[in-house]
Amino acid sequence: MPVNLKAPIAQDLAPVAGIRIGVTEAGVRKANRKDVTVFLLDEGSHVAGVFTKNRFCAAPVQICREHLASHSQSIRAIVINTGNANAGTGADGLARAHATCDALAGLLKIDAQQVLPFSTGVIMEPLPVDRITAGLPAAIADAQPGHWAKAAEGIMTTDTLPKAFSASATVGGKTVQITGISKGAGMIRPNMATMLSFLGTDAAISPELMPALAKTLADQSFNRITIDGDTSTNDSFVVVATNQAGNAPISDWNTTDGQALMAALREVAQKLAQAIVRDGEGATKFIQIEVEQGRTEEECRLVAYAIAHSPLVKTAFFASDPNLGRILAAVGYAGIEDLDQTQIELYLDDVHVATQGGRNPAYQEADGQRVMKQQEIVVRVQLGRGNASTQLWTCDLSHDYVSINADYRS
Known part of the structure; x- marks a missing residue:
């Protein structure tokens, strides 16, 4: 739906x-x-x-x-x-x-x-x-x-x-x-x-x-x-x-x-x-990804798309599983060679998940799961490198996506 x-x-x-x-x-x-x-x-x-x-x-x-x-x-x-x-x-x-x-x-x-x-x-x-x-x-x-x-x-x-x-x-x-x-x-x-x-x-x-x-x-x-x-x-x-x-x-x-x-x-x-x-094929969640504090808009886009394209991130959203280290991993391989992981802040809606590149001491998995169960979710990443920002929109990856595309011509 x-x-x-x-x-x-x-x-x-x-x-x-x-x-x-x-x-x-x-x-x-x-x-x-x-x-x-x-x-x-x-x-x-x-x-x-x-x-x-x-x-x-x-x-x-x-x-x-x-x-x-x-x-x-x-x-x-x-x-x-x-x-x-x-x-x-x-x-x-x-x-x-x-x-x-x-x-x-x-x-x-x-x-x-x-x-x-x-x-x-x-x-x-x-x-x-x-x-x-x-x-x-x-x-x-x-x-x-x-x-x-x-x-x-x-x-x-x-x-x-x-x-x-x-x-x-x-x-x-x-x-x-x-x-x-x-x-x-x-x-x-x-x-x-x-x-x-x-x-x-x-x-x-x-x-x-x-x-x-x-x-x-x-x-x-x-x-x-x-x-x-x-x-x-x-x-x-x-x-x-x-x-x-x-x-x-x-x-x-x-x-x-x-x-x-x-x-x-x-x-x-x-x-x-x-x-x-x-209306993405098999989508159950609408996800807005916001990347802030980049040096350029282009590097913010690199990070946003790394998150949005990760099958591990997308399947975690489908399962409402707050396995949010997957998001940090995507940030890390996005292609910013001089990224300082100790400057990274990660938020899931109003929940502060990671600070200075590590788990926020105040973060509770129950809070992450509460947000992950929502139909609409905002992922916000702060790079701590400058004033550039971008946002994009994506969805989760479900069983139905595979079924729809496997059966597309039948």
Whole structure:
């Protein structure tokens, strides 16, 4: 069961002017499930994205990068299929992804380079492009501004719940709407995860700010989550600004309006990212890891990920076993060569576990176990080296994680 996560209510998700969404069942891999989604973007929308750093990236990722490089200010459509990742498919995979773009472009009477394709699912299987293209007319006919909840369901794979959130902000006296969806539950590790996320806003934003905006939001959200340490072939995060809210275009984030909009965008992105962890495959606990007093943010990240990726730490959390020396061991092998263990402080929520690199004399195992039994836990490590800090979100590692991934293709 997801950790303190509920399915979105369609009425709670704000439509974004300039975006219409349609979803259909095309039978990509299984019958009777929503598996093809289209986003139709009004002319004048600006689009940016960030993608996996996996060198074995999927065909749609390669095409998205190309299309954004040449048409970021004229993207008019997004098409997403589940059930098949179109990764590890070579030249044939590229041809099939291009064929999907061609088919949607033909129906919409736009250029194929104005279409961004996305795929998620099983790797190294041919994309059933005929089924996808056959489903496109129904997806287009279904397109409505209020279909964000349907889209969140339509992009799911091993997710147990759809993930979608909205926020609003006042920018230049205008109310700006922000809504986003995400999917992902396993093969999750930044840069980014087996995740897709699409965030739309009707705010007017100068196009030159869009690429850095997508990267900033990803770094503050999706690049702070991990479930199992695996980096997928298909990770994608896309930001769309339709420029229809009527505000003066944001050209500088260091203004009152810029900061208000950025805060609302970050809120939605972080909720979407955290929802992926809360719905992690087999997860029973949501864990926030905070590393403080580092010399640099990078060394804080090294420590945080060492803790978050340790199978011994993650299984201890699953068992509610306060075997917390495992956390100290992870801190020690994180890769900080001149780390002074006598400066390390470790906290589990409000419980001071270790001080000056050793067990806190006041620590009682019953207190540690009390926290370990909670569904949500904060692990805080102080390195005693400086003023830098970071945080990330992860989950425990359960029997169900193994079962889900062992049975993924059956």
